[in-house]
Amino acid sequence: MARTALTAQRFATLGLAPTYGAPDAAGVSFRSNGKQVLHVKNGSGSSITVTLKIGKTIEGLSVTNPTATVAAGADKFFGPFNDNYEQPDGTDTVFVDFSSVTSVTTACLSL
Template identity: 80%
Template sequence: MARTALTPQQFTTLGLAPTYVTPDAAGVSFKSSGKQMLHVKNASGSSITVTLKIGKTVQGQAVTAPTATVAAGADKFFGPFADDFEQPDGKDTIFVDISAVTSVTVACLTL
C-alpha cells in the first residue's frame, strides 16, 4: 500500500491557507529540507497515534520510532525533522504512520 505523498506548502509573509488531505492507511511521506512541519487534525471521536519513522540504525540496530497521541477533536504539529528521520532512499524522504485515518486530515508546511 502506498503512502500519501505530501507536497510541502510554503509559508509566506501574506499568509498561508493550507490544503489538507486525508492520509492513506499506510501513512504519509514528504521530502525534507529540515524546515518541514506536519500538521495532523483529528476530527474523529477517538485518539490516534502518530509514529515518526526513524530512517537510521545505530550499530546495525533499528531505533525505536517516537510516537505521539493526538486526542479526539484535537490537532498537533510535528517537526521540523532532523536527518535521523530521513529514510535511507537517498531522497531525504520522511515517513509518518498514523494509526487511524477516518476523519483525520494532514498538511505538510514549510518555512
C-alpha cells in the same frame, strides 16, 4: 498500499491558507530539508497515535520510532525533522504512520 505523498506548502509573509488531505492507511511521506512541519488534525471521536519513522540505525541496531497521541477533535504539529527521520534511500523522504486515518487530515508546511 502506497503512502500519501505530501507536497510542502510554504509559509508566506502575507499568510498561508494550507490545503489539507486525508492520509492513506499506509501513512504519509514528504521530502524534508529540515524545514518541514507536519500538521495533523484528528476529527474523529477517538484519539490516534502518530508514529514518526526513524530512517537510520545506530551501529546496525534499529531505533525505536517516537510516537505521540492526538486526542479526539484535536490537532498537533510535528517537526521540523532532522536527517535521522529521512529514509535510507537517499531521497530525503520522511515517513509518518497513523493508528487510524478515519476523519484525519494532514498538511506538510515548510518554513
